[in-house]
Amino acid sequence: MVSQLSQTEIIYPESDGKPMADNTKQFELIVEIKKGLDLLFLNDPQVFIAGDLLWYPIQGQPHIVTAPDVMVAFGRPKGDRGSYKQWEENNIAPQVVFEILSPSNSRLEMSKKLLFFDRHQVEEYYLYDPETNTLEVWIRTTSGLEPIAQPDNWTSPRLGTRFDTTSGRLQLYKPDGTKFHTYIEVNLLLDQERDRANQAEALLQKYRDRYGELPS
Template sequence: MIKQLEIETHPEIVYPDSDGQPMADNTVQFRWIMVIYHNLAWLFAENPEVFVAGDLLWYPVQGNNKLRQAPDVMVTFGVPKGDRGSYQQWKENNIAPQVVFEILSPGNTLKEMSKKRLFYDNYGVEEYYLYDPQKNDLTGWLRSGALLDVIDEMNGWVSPRLGIKFEILPEIWQLYRPDGQLFADYFQVQQRLEQVQEQLDNTQKQLDDERQAKQVAEERAKRLEQLLREAGIAPDIK
């Protein structure tokens, strides 16, 4: 009797889309994440090969679903836009996110943030920015060779990858687009859109009024010409 060899099978590795942790611990942290995410998404909206994500699990190594981080905001150049449940690097031409932002909350520990920085250092992040809104403190790291080095002066710093400028004022951190426009939150953008729409409406109304006035004047001129002809007077039309 011939005994068949048993085929060894390996269970499929699942890469969860969620780590069970909240996106933000408070409104300040959430607001900063949204401002950075949306402004970077707008900045690169026309480039199909720039992927911007917030709170998305990043798995750098195939076969290891324990090795992961979910940056508050990450930007990856060289991969297409599109929805993803997680960022599995081996499915993205093995391109690691080049820029990462983290916004501190009171619940973050020094050990936790040290582990995150080590992760970003080990797996290829080029620029890492860490902001503490409670202290208005910004720290940045830039890759130099194999390691992320601390950026000595963040006030006035311009991101090599993003082209955005950072300014640290006494009470707040401000970010500027390459064209000099200040990063805006949703409400500010909505206000600007409403102002632009109001200006367009006013311009259209002015054009409509001018068009109507011209039409009335032409009709009056035609009526006057008709009355003159009826009275036997030849109108002097040039």
């Protein structure tokens, strides 16, 4: 009875009090990756994707926690969560995590994150530095997370996405070869499609005015 009471009193905060991003480059990339993955797995109800969400891997240990910039958990349903409590998620750890470096991230902090991800069974870890345009990739082997020697043009085994930095920034590509778009790019594409549809409708109306309805 005492142990049950003490267990219910444990608090798992839903915020660490830190901002999602420290600068515009970091923020834009986090949003681009998260929304791009949302679209990629839109029709799969068993892929949960989150940005800047606290992940608690062990019940009763709220001090063991991290918040990846983006994380992907296959085998877990989509939906809103205040945090990712692994014991409530069929004990499934996020298989893929992303970190986008900011100037405030120290080497010690990132080393601890790598250790955390390794210890808690992450399968793929992607670390990108926007300032140096450097991508680092770790993949799980029988020995744990191991770095990839040539990460550029790498294709994720889990996501099927390809990573490229030759344009001067990190760019992700879907399995069909199309790239992840920024919010502005998506809206420009929508505007272009709307303009084309309006032009086609205007031409069709001009034909109708001159020749009447199209033959069936």
